[in-house]
Amino acid sequence: MDSIVVTGNGPLRGQIPIAGAKNACLTLMPATLLSDEPLTLTNAPRLSDIAMMGTLLQSLGAEVAQMQGGKVLALSSHALDNHVADYDIVRKMRASILVLGPMLARDGHAVVSLPGGCAIGARPVDLHLRALEALGAELDLRDGYVHAKAPGGLRGGTFEFPLVSVGATENALMAATLARGTTVLKNAAREPEIADLARCLRKMGARIEGEGTSTLTIEGVARLGGATHAVVPDRIELGTYMIAPAICGGEVECLGGRIDLVQAFCDALDRAGITVAETEAGLKVTRGDGPVRATDVATEPFPGFPTDLQAQMMALMCTAEGTSLLEERIFENRFMHAPELMRMGARIDVQGGTATVTGVDRLKGAPVMATDLRASVSLILAGLAAEGETTVHRVYHLDRGYESVEEKLRNVGAKIERISGQ
Template identity: 60%
Template sequence: MDKLAIIGGRELYGELEISGAKNSALKVMVASLLTADALTLTNVPDLADVRQLLVLLDNHGVEIDRDGATLRLKAKEITSTTAPYEIVRKMRASFNVLGPLLAREGEARVSLPGGCAIGARPVDLHLKALEAMGAQIELEEGYVVASAKQGLRGARVSFPFVSVGATEHSMMAATLAEGVTTLENAAREPEIVDLADCLNAMGARVEGAGTSTITIHGVAALHGATHDVLPDRIEMGSYAMAVGAAGGELLLKRGRMSLLGAADGILAEAGLTLTDEPDGLRVTKWGRPTKGTNVHTEPFPGFPTDLQAQYMALMALADGTSVIRETIFENRYMHAPELMRLGANIHVDGQTATVRGVKSLRGAPVMATDLRASMSLVIAGLSAEGQTFISRLYHLDRGFERLDKKLQSVGALVERVPDTD
């Protein structure tokens, strides 16, 4: 087991490549189950979650060929329609194989994923959407057992609240349903658009992705395609905030401001300069103190919940007070006590956190509690005086590709070292 050692106080300069989006890569990988032909994906990040999903796809009979960031998946024959607990429990996105298996094979048996460290995220909306398309669903010993022997059929699905996972899941299943499916109050995230682009390249007829109403005209079969996974907006925003905390200037290659939604305006208000360039997004922070600014998380194009922890680390050194309101997930302030170990002044009251900026942070041993919390501690460590040690790096490895190498390339003193505690 490793931990991350950071000596703070160094500004960041240079160019840093933004990897393919984890949250998009996982869903387009699942889409390979919808066709017997080969799906070739480029710009796929090498992350623990990606490797775990490959284990599950292999369980279903998918032929896998990986060459660097290029992944070729061919589900010529589905050899199993069961997604076992021992695989699904390790990663929530695994549950999304249910819809594609059901659409293609007429049956599926998939383990419930359970909750996670940042709060329960029930799959009720996923199941109700599939039932609206004609699926019969039962729960047996922790498994969802679904059947649609006559195939799925188009339906009108109105989500009571915005859900990225349910939107993606319904969209994939509907591609092979007979007739037209309309998804109302659909999620609008860039990853939704990326999945729709991939499905359309495979022969699907998906319209309206990126808006609150998505229409899918079912087709008899999908075919192979090649798709380039879009850049990871959460990684991009995280490194932008690292510049805000440590100072300096980075060109985030392949990044673009439009992927950040409301976060670009919030970061500009806080004192960062963001500029779109042909090769990527340039982020600059010189001299002047960061300004304390308020933020509340919202579905895209609002401020993303997956940048909330990182933003708290940035605000820890801001001039003034910032009020952060988390509206998406409960129990998502577990990083606050760890930031306080570094000297941050944070008060949490329910879903609201008040951050009063301090003059400096001080390095200390801290522990990652979830994926995004891990990155908040990295950002704080980069700006802290002295040395910070971050343990439980398996959280970080789930979502940030080669983080230590990337940061080293732009001047940070960061190293993975054995955790002997």
């Protein structure tokens, strides 16, 4: 397995381009299943998860072509010949469940394996299934697969999510576009990726209102057409690279960054003494000469502080002046990076869903192990600020969510390299 070696090398300066959002693209790609006309996605990120979703769509009979080095995806589902999403593909990525709603809505039947993904706590698909049942789906779970059918087609309905769920909102939204009548989704997730999906679906002919709010109203149509759509910038990659100059010092401009995507995160950086300024090209992040201030954060659904930036924020707080509390309210078991940071000299006490972090003068390089996608990059960030050399093992997680991470960080002055086969 590959490893990444990072050596603390002082302040960072320069520009980092922000790729299209992984989580948005993984949702937009299954939208091709709703139509027999082509869907073209621009600003697509070049990631292993995107390739895996492409493989899944191809297994269903869709055509998937990568152009311009993978930044443009040409999708077509004009000749679907399979409605079974097999375990061998689905187990590798939780987003695979998002093919269920579109297939069911278009053709009235689908069989989808229960999904896999990062081991960061229980993330059941029951809300996906309950929302689809509210639209008239008949579901049967057996042998690890969801067997779904709607012989007469889906019909509009009202469903209130008992808990905010991004994936379930996306699945129900796509399914509702072809359901007969009106669908109202209450307590829906408000993430930018859902608004991006709604904009794409609207280009395809869907009738949707309320994206960005907790209530989505969808008037079903008989069919959807093709479209060309640019994937929204990745707010998690954006936040990650904003941490880099915050933890190392210096000034980095994140090209394509938008403050509306990361407002709560920017608020936390401001409390920590980090300056974020909008520019014509994106967001510029500057750390002054003074120490980073300890800052408390609690993860929440959008527009709150993102759970996917909690590990990166913990790395920053390890070097802050004072003691901070990081509360994880979205996923249990998402502090697995804490013991690895402690190997680097961090002072962290985890009790249930709260981590108490007392800043130290300097982290020290050490061999560490990545446990999931965001933990991987938090250890790289810590290594950038540490004294000596840090080797991050099992970085295959990293390639699921970060495009060219070594190149992007090297271009702003980081000393980082990938070692193959270790």
